[in-house]
Amino acid sequence: MLVVGGGIAGIAAALRLAEAGVPVTLLETRKKLGGRATSFKDVRSGQVIDNCQHVALGCCTNYLDLCRRLTVAHKIEWQREIYWFECGGRVSVMRAGGLPAPGHFSGAFLSASFLTVGEKLAVARGMLAILTADRDAERGRTFAEWLAAHGQPASAVEKFWTPVVVSACNLEPTRVSASPALHVFQEGFLAHRDAALMGVSRVPLVELYDPAEAAIVAAGGSIRLGVGVERLDAREVLTTDGERLRASAVICAVPVERASRLASEEARRSDARFAAMERITHSPILGVHLLFDRPVMRTPNAVLVSRPTQWLFRKDAEGRAVHAVISAADQWVPLDEAEITRRVRDDIVACMPWAADAAVLGSRPVKEKFATFAATPEVEAIRPSTVGASGIVLAGDYTRTGWPATMEGAARSGYAAAAAVLGKPESELLLPPLPPSPLVRILGGPAFEAQPA
Ligand SMILES: Cc1cc2nc3c(=O)[nH]c(=O)nc-3n(C[C@H](O)[C@H](O)[C@H](O)COP(=O)(O)OP(=O)(O)OC[C@H]3O[C@@H](n4cnc5c(N)ncnc54)[C@H](O)[C@@H]3O)c2cc1C
Incomplete structure (x- = not known):
């Protein structure tokens, strides 16, 4: 097996494959692992x-x-x-504080001075609506539209909702799809008191990912740093040095703007994911x-x-x-x-x-x-799945993980790619979210129904 790209997604995929006893080689164009989570x-x-x-x-x-x-x-x-x-x-x-989720922040929130009483009431109403929201159904509108539909005043949007969403999703509420924003509040705040x-x-980020090399090698895999890939398809990779490497499966874990450029012409023709990826901003x-x-x-x-x-x-x-x-x-x-x-x-x-x-x-x-x-409504609609018609397996924070572009999204995508290659259901390799508290289960909507207790 070959994994192309040694960011968090590629590391995650290669490590899980090596641990499963699969001979895997990770190719990374730079001299270090970690991708965008990097130090210099x-x-x-x-x-x-x-x-x-x-x-x-x-x-x-x-x-x-x-x-x-x-x-x-x-x-x-x-x-x-x-x-x-x-x-x-x-x-x-x-x-x-001491209350169970979803009320664990209520004490701190009530005593917070940066919001007026009216703004706090509005935010509390918003949080209740988030608890029951079906985030998958909200992909098509922006979070700003969702907030307006739920009566959030401009001052609460500016002082509370915006800082949280901008830092978690890297887009303003006026641009980000409501789905990843709701996801952040549902799983990152409301579900569990430690969320x-x-x-x-x-330590510098590089020290978190340097050990990946030893871990993958210890599990039976190998790593080639400083090897760039020029072209790939489901069974073969061509490096920038002209080396052809054959494999029983290829996981493409490079950033989205590179992935469609690396895919062979045949793969791009047969697999609609690649044309869609070119529209991701x-x-x-x-x-x-x-x-x-x-x-x-x-x-x-x-x-x-x-x-x-x-x-x-x-x-x-x-x-x-x-x-x-x-x-x-x-x-x-x-x-x-x-x-x-x-x-x-x-x-x-x-x-x-x-x-x-x-x-x-x-x-x-x-x-x-x-x-x-940019997790806009347009981009959320076209985020690619792990597997597609060409047989090339995709991993990366931009794939359809439901998460915004985060290290968690990247790790999940890597585990999902490994599961696809191993022919196993994703649930066998992916960890479930933190279990929602009993109260969240009672009060919450579809986001919490399928989750383990
Ligand atoms: C400034 C900044 C701040 C961030 N802050 C946070 C944060 O606070 N929390 C959070 O969770 N996330 C944050 N992120 C997002 C997070 O870093 C990414 O979501 C995650 O690292 C993406 O990992 P990835 O493996 O999908 O892609 P990448 O990290 O981009 O990895 C892709 C790898 O492919 C390699 N590659 C590219 N082309 C080739 C080629 N032709 N051949 C071989 N290899 C190739 C690249 O060198 C790279 O190592 C931040 C990102 C940035 C840039």
Whole structure:
């Protein structure tokens, strides 16, 4: 078997195949594994930094299973509190309290200061509607349309719904399909009290995925780094060096914009998935690494309410090293480094006034223009399935996993691809979501009916 592409999807597929005793070779064009969840050596500071903070949630059962198989799960730090900063510095702490799901955030939510009483009532109504929503039936409209249909005021959309959805789906509510957005709230917040736990890597991302090589080899597979693929079909791969490799199955786990270009002409003719994939568009993410001359961040994370810079992460013990994340960053892409730094610093000072005198000693913006596919209603309708007429097996966050473009989506797609090659039902390799609480089962709609207790 051949797996082409050594991002999370390709690693997941190759590892599960090797563990099943199948001789598998993973081909990766770069010299390292991990794909878009990556780190690099910053020539200015000499430090290894991530392209961007990658966050996993407690509900990412398959991604966390992969981390356990790679023996790196202990490198993920779990943050139970999320700090919402308003302009002026007032903070609301979101943490699960003693009530069972779906009520576990109600205490924190009721005492949060960034929403008015009216906005809280509206959000609570919205959450109840989400509990019973049939997300598969909501693919065709945007989340903004769904929110409007459920009476959400513009202020609650701006202060609450938008920061959550933009960071989880990398698209504004006006563009993202309601289906993945509802998915995030159903499985990432409401179903289980640990679903929203926030996992961040304690080490550069590359250290999470480097061990994949040893794990796959130990399980009986092999890895070839620095081998690019130029063409592939269901049984053969042509590398950029002109080497032809035959296999009983080929899993294509490259990013969506590459996949249809690699497929052979015959495969593209016979398999409608490839033409559809050419219509899948992207959404950018901007990560900004900042170093201040004094401590500015007093909490491990921060959501900046109603500011263009959406998230901050503290990257050292003192709070001088700060990583800022801007998802759906279309308007930031044309800006130069100085302007990006100025805007992010302004946002930080607006919400953390004690940072006003802090000077920026170093700034390293990283723009990822093709960060994720754009989960619009049009794209949700054409996300490809794992298997298709050409016989080429697809893996990648863009395949029809139901998840937005995430590490969980990528891990799931890899496990599903391995299941397809092994001729097994997906349910044999995929882990189920966290079990919904008994109350969620009683109150919830179709999203929770089929799930295991
Ligand atoms: C800036 C940024 C921030 C993100 N933040 C988060 C987050 O907080 N939480 C989260 O869950 N997700 C996040 N994501 C999304 C997450 O990184 C992706 O969903 C996931 O890594 C995709 O994995 P993949 O294996 O599907 O694809 P990729 O990671 O793109 O892997 C594809 C691999 O194929 C290789 N390849 C390409 N062409 C060829 C070829 N011709 N021959 C051989 N190999 C080839 C590539 O080098 C790459 O290694 C973020 C992404 C970005 C870019």
